[in-house]
Amino acid sequence: MRRLFHVMVVAIVAIAFASVAFAGPTKVGIMTGTTSQGEEEYRAALEMIEKYGKDRVIHVTYPDKFMDEQETTIQQIMSMASDPDVKAIVLVQGVPGSAAAIDKVKEFRPDMFFINIVPHEDPLLVIQKADICLETDNPMRGVTIVELAEKMGAKTFCHISFPRHMSYPLLAERRDIMKAECEKRGIEFVFINAPDPTGDAGIAGTQQFILEDIPRQVEKYGVDTAFFSTNCGMQEPLIKAVMTTGAIFPEQCCPSPYHGYPGALGIEIPPDKAGDVEFILKAIEEKVVEAGRAGRFATWKVPANMAFTYASTEYAFDVADGKVSGYDRAHMEKLLYKYFGEESRVRSYENVEAGVKADNFLLIVGESIIFGANK
Numbered sequence: 001m002r003r004l005f006h007v008m009v010v011a012i013v014a015i016a017f018a019s020v021a022f023a024g025p026t027k028v029g030i031m032t033g034t035t036s037q038g039e040e041e042y043r044a045a046l047e048m049i050e051k052y053g054k055d056r057v058i059h060v061t062y063p064d065k066f067m068d069e070q071e072t073t074i075q076q077i078m079s080m081a082s083d084p085d086v087k088a089i090v091l092v093q094g095v096p097g098s099a100a101a102i103d104k105v106k107e108f109r110p111d112m113f114f115i116n117i118v119p120h121e122d123p124l125l126v127i128q129k130a131d132i133c134l135e136t137d138n139p140m141r142g143v144t145i146v147e148l149a150e151k152m153g154a155k156t157f158c159h160i161s162f163p164r165h166m167s168y169p170l171l172a173e174r175r176d177i178m179k180a181e182c183e184k185r186g187i188e189f190v191f192i193n194a195p196d197p198t199g200d201a202g203i204a205g206t207q208q209f210i211l212e213d214i215p216r217q218v219e220k221y222g223v224d225t226a227f228f229s230t231n232c233g234m235q236e237p238l239i240k241a242v243m244t245t246g247a248i249f250p251e252q253c254c255p256s257p258y259h260g261y262p263g264a265l266g267i268e269i270p271p272d273k274a275g276d277v278e279f280i281l282k283a284i285e286e287k288v289v290e291a292g293r294a295g296r297f298a299t300w301k302v303p304a305n306m307a308f309t310y311a312s313t314e315y316a317f318d319v320a321d322g323k324v325s326g327y328d329r330a331h332m333e334k335l336l337y338k339y340f341g342e343e344s345r346v347r348s349y350e351n352v353e354a355g356v357k358a359d360n361f362l363l364i365v366g367e368s369i370i371f372g373a374n375k
Contacts, residue, residue, distance in 0.1 A: 026320035028313060029058045029080030029089040031073075036203055037064050038232050040258050041092045044309035047275060052317065058086060062095050067164065067198045070097030077101035081109050088112070088316035092309050094119035094126060094133075102129040113319045113326070115312040118254070118305065123169060123349055127358040131327050132315070134308050134336075136255065137347065137363035138170040142177025146185065148298060148368055149226035149250040156188040156221040160210070160229040160238070162196040171230055178228075192217065197233045207237040214241035226250050235260030239297070243288075249297045255366065256303030257281050277302065285371040294372025301367050307339035327360055336364060343367045 032041035049057045060076040063069040074097050094116035105112050116130035126133050165171050182189035197206040226248040235252045239260045242249040252259045257280045265287040273279040288297050318324040324331050349361035
């Protein structure tokens with residue numbers, strides 16, 4: 001299998017060089033999850049195809065079981081890089097295997113520009129591989145999410161995750177900050193170990209666990225319990241279960257009005273309203289208030305990973321078309337504020353222990369909205 005993989009890599013490289021003579025319009029590659037792992041990102045990529053044209057955007061997906069199929073992820077990234085007209089690649093999300101893929105691409109396309117969104121690998125590694133890394137400010141969210149949960153009336157805070165995610169430095173740091181914040185505010189912190197959606201039971205098994213476990217936790221700790229999960233596939237069943245039990249839902253792992261809410265609340269989005277954030281915010285509030293759950297659900301006012309995709313694709317085309325040379329922090333920040341809003345906060349990733357402050361790894365916090373807070 002490994003030998004076959006290397007043969008395929010060689011073939012991809014050969015195709016890339018054989019195609020140089022037939023250069024066309026500049027292109028950008030985008031890798032996202034499937035609709036099962038990250039529907040928002042997938043839809044955002046389709047929007048980018050519609051905006052820039054299918055002849056200028058190449059879109060591929062990483063496998064649902066990306067932990068076991070890293071070579072497939074590498075092949076997908078290599079396939080985009082094999083097109084000599086592709087000048088920049090946006091990874092949404094930077095699942096394991098991404099760093100290795102960047103290394104392989106750089107061997108035959110040293111000029112390829114990479115933007116890594118929500119990298120799953122070690123921050124100290126990814127800042128050396130990608131030209132730009134982007135992520136929600138998870139350490140700061142460790143404070144803001146608990147603060148929001150307290151404002152919504154939480155007496156207990158349940159953090160749902162699994163060992164793989166807790167091996168990610170930024171997610172582990174956020175968990176520790178959440179625990180400390182809860183202790184400071186007199187809120188009981190509870191860690192719930194859920195099945196990994198990339199494991200044997202798959203996404204369906206993880207979702208079933210959420211639907212069955214949340215009622216048990218509410219029965220144990222009461223309705224003033226806030227629930228937070230680190231996995232995208234858990235959000236829809238988590239919102240459903242919290243809505244049914246009357247508990248508190250302060251924010252998703254990837255905060256956005258589109259993440260989990262439409263499916264959980266049965267909201268249909270007409271084609272002419274796709275991408276209309278005000279429409280979806282109003283629709284969610286109506287459902288929450290109608291169910292008698294006003295003040296118990298919240299999220300960011302902008303879809304985080306979609307905003308990252310919009311900003312990064314625009315930046316990637318600016319690189320491809322020669323409007324910007326390499327990494328220009330001021331230009332990247334301008335685009336982040338354009339899509340996240342001027343009230344958002346951007347800062348550099350910093351690892352105090354390692355003595356590293358990464359100028360090319362930007363973290364952002366957006367503005368939250370509590371649905372029906374004044375109803």
